Amino acid sequence: MVTTLPYGSWPSPITAELLATGGTRLGAPALVGDHVWWTEGIATEGGRQAIRRTAGSLAADGSSDHEAVTVLPAPFNARSRVHEYGGASWAVVPEPAGPSADPTAPSAEPPLVVFVNFEDQRVHALREGGAPRPLSPVGPEVESAHGPSLRWADPTVVTLPDGEVEVWWICEDHTGGEQGPRTDADGAPHIERYIAAVPLDGSAAEDLAAIRRVTPASRFVAHPRLSPDGTRLAWLSWEHPQMPWDGTELHLAPLIDGSAGEGEIVAGGPDVSVMQPEWLDDDQLMFVSDSTGWWNPWVWSSADGARQVLEREEEFASPMWALGTTWYQVLDADRALVQHGRAATRLSVLRISTGELSPLDCPLTQISTAVLREDGLLVLAGASPTEFAAIQTAHLDLGSAAGPGPSAPALSPLRVLRSSRDDAPDPSLLPVGESIEVPLPDGGVVHAILYRPRQEGIAGREGELPPVIAQVHGGPTSHVPPVLSLPVAYYTSRGLGVVAVNYGGSSGYGRAYRDRLRGQWGVVDVTDTVAVMEHLVAEGIADGRRLAIEGGSAGGWTTLACLTRTTTFAAGISSFGVAELESFRLETHDFESRYIDGLVGPYPECRDLYVDRAPLNHVDELECPVLLLQGDEDRIVPPSQSERVRDALAAKGIPHAYLLFQGEQHGFRKAESIIAALEAGLSFYGQVLGFSPACVPVLPLDRG
Structure with a gap:
């Protein structure tokens, strides 16, 4: 029997507390002898990142006793x-x-x-x-x-x-x-x-x-790699105003008395992004370059210079937001285990001499780490549309050669070693993602993932369409992969729709798609997001009077820009969002202090654009309520950005709320902060979009 209830008011066991304390933030698995080591974020300990390992040895097939030992103690x-x-x-x-x-x-x-x-x-x-x-x-x-x-x-x-x-x-x-x-x-x-x-x-x-x-000093450096014979060092550098996905230089220099000089630049430049150099042997250096429009594998040698291993309209790397990120592992002088794809990631063995790819039967669609031991034990960190993020193991048989047939590499079924959610809700509560492409007037498309309201046994009332929340990712040079998300289920299990928008500028679709945002931040991201929402309304999927938008950091900028520049949305939540640019470029941290040069233009030459694009300068055009969430220790988007918006909303008498979380930085890690932010958001949406969420405190709104 199906119960009909208003969208947004469905009771759900997926609570804010479940999201904050039940899950575990996992990262950086490594193989150390017979054990797997990894990092684990502990929300109940202030979000600290502990180092843990398996208690028992892991066999080549990945089997173990699944017990874990904490190596790095509190605090x-x-x-x-x-x-x-x-x-x-x-x-x-x-x-x-x-x-x-x-x-x-x-x-x-x-x-x-x-x-x-x-x-x-x-x-x-x-x-x-x-x-x-x-x-x-x-x-x-x-x-x-x-x-x-x-x-x-x-x-x-x-x-x-x-x-x-x-x-x-x-x-x-x-x-x-x-x-x-x-x-x-x-x-x-x-x-x-x-x-x-x-x-x-x-x-x-x-x-x-x-x-x-x-090495000599640069503004930014990454990926130091010493040749197997210890005589030469490769590393990456870049300078302002480039970001690492805009342009990096691959240096190669002799190591003399433990130090390297300037050496020579063998790949990359201001408009070519090179990632992850790795030595194949004492002379051959593999790396990933987007010089042809996609991050593809290349090899450099002193005899032949640089050559492209294969050319595919797929990405073999992604934006390097975190230092130490890798996308492939060298297996021997002619083979590498590579991650590649577009929005979704696949795992393959690459034959470097021929450019042949041997795909592996791996269900994960997002892989953050893949590490192979000599005996074939493979450790993966990733997620899929049906499984939450986890560290998993399998056995990889590399075979005798690449290509089809019995000698091709083969992967055994995955075993979960450590899941981010040992308390995963019943599958009947979890959303099913639908990848969509929304056509644009110029002939291009916007990529997005749609999650409809879903809880088995409950449906919306006849004739009613659900509210839909647009989620816009941060970065903005990033993207949302097609994987299972409990924060999305928090909404969809209550009868709210969610659409994750990979607007122009997002990664995963090649450099041309990324470059759609160059000079157009606050324009392309806004028009793309609005196009997706208009498509959902036209298709009868969303209630056009009850559309909301939320995002953090650069996603907060797009949220505020959509709210001030369009009439599409009835409500919005900005988490530590950028609100204006002139003071932001002085207040933010060094890594992103010149990011806006590419997204908008250089300052002061483009000062007029800085002023015009800033959502803060268009609050007079805003008519709908806004919720602002902020960490008081955020050095990336300081509290002053949210506080300026708060003051402007109050001056105009627009209903709003501003929550400042003590001891939080760019993103919330403490359980109490996560709970408060989630419950405040749900109450806010209920008040504005016209539904009564179950079991959350009412968020007081300041009306100026």
């Missing part, structure tokens, strides 16, 4: 602040740790772990069961740093030609060196980034001079 938090978004924050140093060690001798101690601690951003060393000890010093106080002036990310374990094992880090240095803190010609604080070797013996814990610089 330590393995999280980097380099670029503010961080990235890889820990590594395990293999034994032996020196040239005189016997590699055949069994280790009596747990492995050595190095990590950067979030609070002080110092590198620490730890052996399981012991106390962490610092390896890097506290940087001197620098006012413009808004926190520690020395920060570290992406530890890379290297073996030097003499057999010595070192750990190289990306250092973000706000100190200014011998000249001290200063500003550059453009008025921005002087910041250097470089690859540095941090001694494992603790000799640099109080002495920055004991840390050896491995």
Whole structure:
């Protein structure tokens, strides 16, 4: 029997508390001997990121006892602040740790772990069961740093030609060196980034001079890779105003006495994005480049220069928001395990000499990590349209050759090692995503994923269409993959529709689609989002009088721009959203401080566009209620952005609410913050869109 209830008022067991405390944020799985290690965010411990591992050894088929051990105890938090978004924050140093060690001798101690601690951003060393000890010093106080002036990310374990094992880090240095803190010609604080070797013996814990610089300083650096013979170093760099998806340079230099000079640039440039260099052997260097319009694999050698391995209208990489992100693993001099696709990701074995791809039967449509052990044990972190994000294992048989037939690589069924949701709701409550392409007047399309209201046994009232919420992702150079999402189910199980819009500028569809947003931020993203909503209304899927929009960061900008520039939406929620650009470019962090040059135009030459595009300057055109959510420690989009919108809404008498969460940065990690934000949002939508949500406190709205 089916019960009919108004859309939005359906009772649902998917509560805000379930989203905040029941799930686990998993990341960075790695194979260490016979164990799998990973990071795990713990919302009930203030969102700290712990390091964990399997208790028992994993067989080649991935079987284990599924128990987990916490390696990094509270209150330590393995999280980097380099670029503010961080990235890889820990590594395990293999034994032996020196040239005189016997590699055949069994280790009596747990492995050595190095990590950067979030609070002080110092590198620490730890052996399981012991106390962490610092390896890097506290940087001197620098006012413009808004926190520690020395920060570290992406530890890379290297073996030097003499057999010595070192750990190289990306250092973000706000100190200014011998000249001290200063500003550059453009008025921005002087910041250097470089690859540095941090001694494992603790000799640099109080002495920055004991840390050896491995590369020259650039504004940004990434992916240091030492050749197998230890003689040459490859790494990436880029300068303002480029972002890493706009243009990077691939450097190659000899390593002399532990350091590299300027070397030569072998690939990339201001308009070509190169990602993830990896050595195939002592002379061949593989990398991913978008020089032909898609991130495809290339190989460089001293004899032949650079050549493209294959050309496909698919992406073999994605925007590098987090340092240490990888998209493939070199298996030998002629094979690599690669991730590729468009909106969805596939897994294949690439034969480098021929460009042949051997697809693997893998159900995941989003893969963040894929690591293969020599015996064929494969560890994957990812999600699918029917499974929440998880760390999974399988056995990969590489076969004898690429191509069809019995010798082709084959993947066994996946086993869940650690799921982000051990309390997954009944499948009858979960949404089913529908990928749609909405035609545009210019002949192009907008990509989106539609989730209709769904809860078995409940339906909307006859003749009623559901409210639909447009979710616009941040970035804006990013995209929403087709995977199962509990935050989406929070809405759809209550009778609300959701559509995730991958507007022009989103990744996953090639450089031309990304470049649709160049100079057009606040225009293309708005028109694309409105086009999707108009399509849903025209198709009888959504109630055109009850459309809402929400997004965070750059998605908050698009949300506010849609609300102030169109009459499409009846309500909107901006989470730590950008509201204006002139002060934002001065207040935001260094990594994105020149991002707007490409999205809108250089300043001050394009000041008129900065003023005209800013939603804050068009609040007079806004007529619908707005909810603003913000973290008080956000250095990417500071609270001042939301507060300016709040004040403008109050001045005009528009119903609104502003919630400032203590101790939160760019995105909420604490359970109490997540619960409050979700319940406030649902109450807000109910009040504005005309439904009565069950079991959430009423959010008071300020009417000026």
